[in-house]
Amino acid sequence: MSQPRIVVVGSVNMDLTSTVSRFPVPGETLLGTAFATAAGGKGSNQAIAAAKAGGDVIFIGAVGDDGFGRELRQTLDSAGVDTTLLRTVNGPSGVAAITVDARAENSIIVVAGANGSVTELTDSDLDAIANADVLLCQLEIPLATVVAAAKHAQLNDTTVILNPSPVQDLPNTLIDAVGILIVNQTEVEQLSSITDRVEHLVTTLGAGGADLRSRGSAVHADSPKVTPVDTTGAGDAFTGAFAVEWILDRSRALHFACVAGSLATTVPGAAASSPTRTAIEDLLESSA
Numbered sequence: 155m156s157q158p159r160i161v162v163v164g165s166v167n168m169d170l171t172s173t174v175s176r177f178p179v180p181g182e183t184l185l186g187t188a189f190a191t192a193a194g195g196k197g198s199n200q201a202i203a204a205a206k207a208g209g210d211v212i213f214i215g216a217v218g219d220d221g222f223g224r225e226l227r228q229t230l231d232s233a234g235v236d237t238t239l240l241r242t243v244n245g246p247s248g249v250a251a252i253t254v255d256a257r258a259e260n261s262i263i264v265v266a267g268a269n270g271s272v273t274e275l276t277d278s279d280l281d282a283i284a285n286a287d288v289l290l291c292q293l294e295i296p297l298a299t300v301v302a303a304a305k306h307a308q309l310n311d312t313t314v315i316l317n318p319s320p321v322q323d324l325p326n327t328l329i330d331a332v333g334i335l336i337v338n339q340t341e342v343e344q345l346s347s348i349t350d351r352v353e354h355l356v357t358t359l360g361a362g363g364a365d366l367r368s369r370g371s372a373v374h375a376d377s378p379k380v381t382p383v384d385t386t387g388a389g390d391a392f393t394g395a396f397a398v399e400w401i402l403d404r405s406r407a408l409h410f411a412c413v414a415g416s417l418a419t420t421v422p423g424a425a426a427s428s429p430t431r432t433a434i435e436d437l438l439e440s441s442a
């Protein structure tokens with residue numbers, strides 16, 4: 155079967171990650187135990203995860219004309235993501251200040267930088283969306299761009315998957331265009347007034363697996379047991395893998411994505427932690 159064509163319209167950040175024994179309280183200075191910079195951003199993470207899971211992936215977004223921007227583009231290229239439609243704009247790239255504690259939990263502050271400049275979709279962007287199997291979006295770029303991309307996808311029978319993070323109010327035009335909404339347990343509560351309106355609702359439950367509620371059916375998949383070191387980007391690994399497998403074999407997409415998300419927690423960092431298709435298949439087989 156041919157590779158699923160996935161277009162991601164979203165963010166790309168340099169993640170500045172400090173490791174600590176516990177999160178600081180307001181006003182407190184804490185000594186960290188490690189620091190690392192690595193490519194991140196929900197859009198880029200999901201694009202890389204989808205490419206590693208077997209997708210043919212195009213990324214639409216923006217980096218700044220700084221050293222971070224060059225590194226971020228290079229990371230996407232190396233993962234096999236098509237960056238022809240990735241702009242380089244004047245100014246800084248997006249950054250995320252991340253803290254990871256001893257339980258592998260994280261807290262994240264994102265400063266949009268170049269991601270805020272993604273306000274227009276070009277004719278080439280629109281063509282890519284129209285020719286894709288799946289449009290994958292998050293909410294770290296201007297909302298109006300996400301809405302325009304999703305409406306164009308809907309018009310052209312491209313399945314829209316939205317991971318509405320960081321959560322915000324969603325306009326009706328966006329809700330109407332979304333085929334699959336992927337949320338975590340916090341987001342599903344925050345968006346409870348609209349979740350019944352989408353055809354497929356996926357709720358990720360961390361180590362507890364995930365639920366898929368479609369009109370007329372509901373399924374659950376467990377996550378394999380792993381020892382997590384960093385949960386940053388695990389939801390992105392889940393979402394990118396889910397998008398690919400939804401096109402290839404819908405019946406196992408939820409389980410496939412749970413395995414991808416679990417494996418991502420066993421490796422530090424966001425983009426780099428998403429597993430290859432082979433790794434996902436191996437663990438799927440051994441946990442069957």
Ligand code: RIB
Nearest residue numbers: 167194195196250387424
């Ligand atoms: O989902 C994890 C991502 O959120 C990080 O890579 C960070 O950049 C923020 O976008």
